[in-house]
Amino acid sequence: VSNSENILFLNNDTVVSKGAIDELYYSITAGSAKSLKIGAAGSLLLYPDKKIQEAGIMFEERLVPYNAYSGMNISGCGQSDIKNAIYIKSYNALTAACLMLKKEVFESVGGFDEGYINGFEDVDLCLKLREAGYRLIFNPKSIIFHFEEKTAGRKKHDIENINRFMEKWRLKYKRDNYIFAEMDNLFGYYTFKSTKNIKFNLNTDKFPFGVNISGLIQSEKGLGSAVRSDIEALRVAGIPYVLNNITDLGSVNADKTYDSKDFSPDNPCLFNLIHVNPDVFVNFINEANMPYLNGHYNIGYWVWELDTIPEYWVALSKYVDEISTPSYFSMQAISKSLNIPVARIPHSIAITENSFNKVIKKIDLKISDDIFLFLFIFDAGSFIERKNPFALIEAFKKAFKPDEKVMLFIKSSRSNFNRTKFDEMLNAIKGYNITVSDLVLTRDEIYSLIYVCDSYVSLHRSEGFGLTMAEAMALGKPVIATGYSGNMDFMNIDNSYPVDYRLVELDRDYGPYQKGNYWAEPDINHAAELMREVFEKREESASVGAKGKDYIKKYFSPEAVGKIYKARLNKIVYDYENR
Numbered sequence: 001v002s003n004s005e006n007i008l009f010l011n012n013d014t015v016v017s018k019g020a021i022d023e024l025y026y027s028i029t030a031g032s033a034k035s036l037k038i039g040a041a042g043s044l045l046l047y048p049d050k051k052i053q054e055a056g057i058m059f060e061e062r063l064v065p066y067n068a069y070s071g072m073n074i075s076g077c078g079q080s081d082i083k084n085a086i087y088i089k090s091y092n093a094l095t096a097a098c099l100m101l102k103k104e105v106f107e108s109v110g111g112f113d114e115g116y117i118n119g120f121e122d123v124d125l126c127l128k129l130r131e132a133g134y135r136l137i138f139n140p141k142s143i144i145f146h147f148e149e150k151t152a153g154r155k156k157h158d159i160e161n162i163n164r165f166m167e168k169w170r171l172k173y174k175r176d177n178y179i180f181a182e183m184d185n186l187f188g189y190y191t192f193k194s195t196k197n198i199k200f201n202l203n204t205d206k207f208p209f210g211v212n213i214s215g216l217i218q219s220e221k222g223l224g225s226a227v228r229s230d231i232e233a234l235r236v237a238g239i240p241y242v243l244n245n246i247t248d249l250g251s252v253n254a255d256k257t258y259d260s261k262d263f264s265p266d267n268p269c270l271f272n273l274i275h276v277n278p279d280v281f282v283n284f285i286n287e288a289n290m291p292y293l294n295g296h297y298n299i300g301y302w303v304w305e306l307d308t309i310p311e312y313w314v315a316l317s318k319y320v321d322e323i324s325t326p327s328y329f330s331m332q333a334i335s336k337s338l339n340i341p342v343a344r345i346p347h348s349i350a351i352t353e354n355s356f357n358k359v360i361k362k363i364d365l366k367i368s369d370d371i372f373l374f375l376f377i378f379d380a381g382s383f384i385e386r387k388n389p390f391a392l393i394e395a396f397k398k399a400f401k402p403d404e405k406v407m408l409f410i411k412s413s414r415s416n417f418n419r420t421k422f423d424e425m426l427n428a429i430k431g432y433n434i435t436v437s438d439l440v441l442t443r444d445e446i447y448s449l450i451y452v453c454d455s456y457v458s459l460h461r462s463e464g465f466g467l468t469m470a471e472a473m474a475l476g477k478p479v480i481a482t483g484y485s486g487n488m489d490f491m492n493i494d495n496s497y498p499v500d501y502r503l504v505e506l507d508r509d510y511g512p513y514q515k516g517n518y519w520a521e522p523d524i525n526h527a528a529e530l531m532r533e534v535f536e537k538r539e540e541s542a543s544v545g546a547k548g549k550d551y552i553k554k555y556f557s558p559e560a561v562g563k564i565y566k567a568r569l570n571k572i573v574y575d576y577e578n579r
Contacts, residue, residue, distance in 0.1 A: 007103050009096040009122070014045075015145040016098075023142035024100040027088075039134025040101035040126070042094030043142040053146045056138040057093035057123060065093055065123045066332060090135050096122030098144045105134065117157035120165045127169055159503045159518055170483070170500070200321075200576050202270065203295030209573065210240030210269030211565075212296070214284070215276055217263075218255050219248035220440055221379055221413075222467055226326070226347050227275040228257055229467075230301070230561070233348040237562025239569065242269055246276060246284065250381065250414075252440050267292055271569060274320070275301040278313045279512070285319050297321050297572060303464035304333050305386060305485065306517045314338060322572075326465040327486030343568055346489060347465055348561035349474045349552050351447055360448035365409065365435075372406040372535050375453035377446065377468045381414040384421045385510045388482075391459040391522055393428050398528035399535070400433070406535055407433040408457075411449060413440050451475055455534045455541070459499060459527055461519040463487050470556060473548035478541040480530045484520035490556060495548040497534065500526040 006028065008021065020043055027041035045053040045067075054067035068091075099122065109128040112121045126136055211234055215227030234241045245263045247253060272293065274281060281300060285293075300320040302313070314337055317323070322341040325331050335342040362369055374396065378387040389410055396408045415422040415438040426436060441449070450456065456472035458481040463469075466487030472479050473496065481487055483498030491498055501520035508515050534541040554560065 005103055007101055007106055009099045010144075011097040011146065013147040014097060015147075017143040017145065020098070020142040020144055021100070023139050024098070027137045027139050027142075028100055028102060037134050038137050039105050039129040039132070040094060040099055041137045041139050041142070042091075042100075043098040043144045044138070044140040045095065045097055045144050045146040048145055048147065054095055054097070055140065056089075056091040057095060057126070059092065065120075067095070088137065088139055088141075091126075091138050092130055092136065093123045093126035094136050094138060096125070097146055098142070101129075105129070108132065115164055116161050118161075119157060120161040124165060124168065159505060163502050166502075200297070200579060201295065202297055202576060204270065204576075207268065207270040207295060208240070209271075209569070210242070211271045211273050211569070212242045212244055212267035212269045213273045213275060214244035214246055214267075214292075215274070215301070216248040216251065216253075216280075217243060217245045217258050218253040219251040220254045220442070221248065221251050222382070223276070224248065224251070224255055225443075225467055226303075226465070227301075228255070229347040229350065229558075230273070230275065230345075230565075231258075232350050232558045233561035233565055235562075236348075236558040237566045239562070239566060240269060242267060246280070254440060255443055257443065267296065270297060271572075272296045272298045273301060273324070274298065277302055278310075278316050281316060281319075282312070285316070293319065297576075299324050301325070302330075302334060303327075303486075304330050305462040305464045306513055306519060307333050308517055309334055309337050310512060310514070324568075327489045329486045329488070330464045345564050345568060346556055346561055347467060347470070348558040349470050349556045350558050351471050351474045353451070353475065356447040356451075357444045358448050358451060359442075359444050360452060362452050365452075367407060367409075370405055372455075373453045374406070374408045374455050374457050374531065375411070375449065375472075376408070376457050377411045377449070378458075379413050380417040380422060383511050383513065384418050384425075386461050386513065386519070388459050388461050388522070389425055390428060391524055391527070392457055393425065393432075393434060395457075395459060395524045395527035395531060396434060397432055398524065399531040402432055404433075407435065409449075409453070410434065410436045411441070411446075412436060412438045414438075447471070447475075450477065453477060455480060455531070457527070457531065458482065458487070459522040459524075460485070460487075461521065465489070470552055473545070474552040474556075476542075476545045476549040478534050478545040479548060480527065480534065482520050482522040484522075490552060491548075492551075495544060495551045497530045497544070499523060499530060 006025065024041045024043065028038055044055055047053045052069045054070060056068040057065045058068045059065055109132050113124050116124065129136060213227065213231055216224045217227055218224065231241065242264050243258060243262050244267060274284065276284060298320040299322045301324045303325055317338050317340060322343060323334055323338065324343050324345045325334055326346045328344055331342050331344040362373065367373060376389060376392055378389060400406050429436060450472050455478045456469060458469055460482050462485040464486045469479050469481050469487050470490050473490065478497060479491065480497040480499060481491060482501050484501050500523040503518045504521045505518045506513060506515050
């Protein structure tokens, strides 16, 4: 036990720069420290190549902590886009790789929680300090070089540690990363790698500013909805674009928002936005298509649902200059494996009560108007194990008796993708007010279905974004969903109903989702409680739905996302012209 008034926690894989410890000491002992109730001070951590390893700790909505500004160049920190990396400021958490605090303060909150195993103890300590009213100060004048994660087995207990952390703190803190994003003029397009390291191969004399969008534009699946949402954002922002349609071989291609007269075989604009995941991208990038890339800034729009991307994605990344992805969850999964910029640019949500033809009413579904309708929409081709309708069925059974005026409607498609599991689902609903309808619907039919429901529910194990949840929120529906993964970019405890969960390791491969990764197992009892609450407290749940609608409009409308696209594309051009 230290006999000093102050305690310094310092990793054994660090090199301390001159004056770094003095800066931390000054931060917690200066005359103003007591009046400001400063509980601890932390350093700016750099990798040996002088890129930022951590400049404070931020939280996503799902409350998973991550290192702020990781991978950015310290030489560029004077620029307006990442100014917070060099300013003294408060955070909700700091790393204990180099952390100083007073001994009495450390002891007053009970020190470290020894239930953690080599991870999360420091973040837990920081939240205890914040709970006790202390401020945590990030001091970038204190510079530490960190040779991160050289210890064998460093990540071995991550799942247990994350689950313990979530159980303690999930409902006490909210995400704070958007606060710093707004301060940095970065809201929406955080990138953890700088364009300054890119070897630009642009022909700005031949190709004018604008975007060539290639994607499954007529597909009725989620990937089709996603690319159409981004087209709308570019249109609203006034960014010139050209559409290069790719036929979805696994789809009916029934969406006619855009047809053949809107498509072009050419890509005359400076930016290529190749809006398909690597499983399609690998066929797009063939020898015949290589000229498509030459002279352009090539952006792959990729989305991933687990914490680690497949290895072949890394190999394919050499064909693009940058990746865009719709959520912080997906951004972090992709970014940590690639050495190119990965930008978070969300899908735009354009749906409103008056933006589609209401072609379905409850009566068309043989449901009377006095029946409270829960809805879930999923594509079995996106893997039924990940979409997890069985958990929703069990939660509904727990929440309601067969004689109550409430129904769960599950709209699926492509059941032939896993007929065995689909038949199991049909057997599971027998004797309950649950209907499963497996068919391909038009856009107006899907939106009408969401419009007539009273609440939307998804007990998924993981999502890259969660488009149907966002669309339901845009229509003012109270949304109940697993409080994990991409949907937590727009869901929080004020505007929706996040469901508790635990992280579990995949015990085998499920299609592209490989054994050894992890995803969420939603708490069925908590989901049942929330479904019951929404059913019984209708005025209260309508108020929550209204907040969700406002949130989507503010941050995810085509206008909001269009501004993000414009800012990102202009930043790339600026970096090219000033390289």
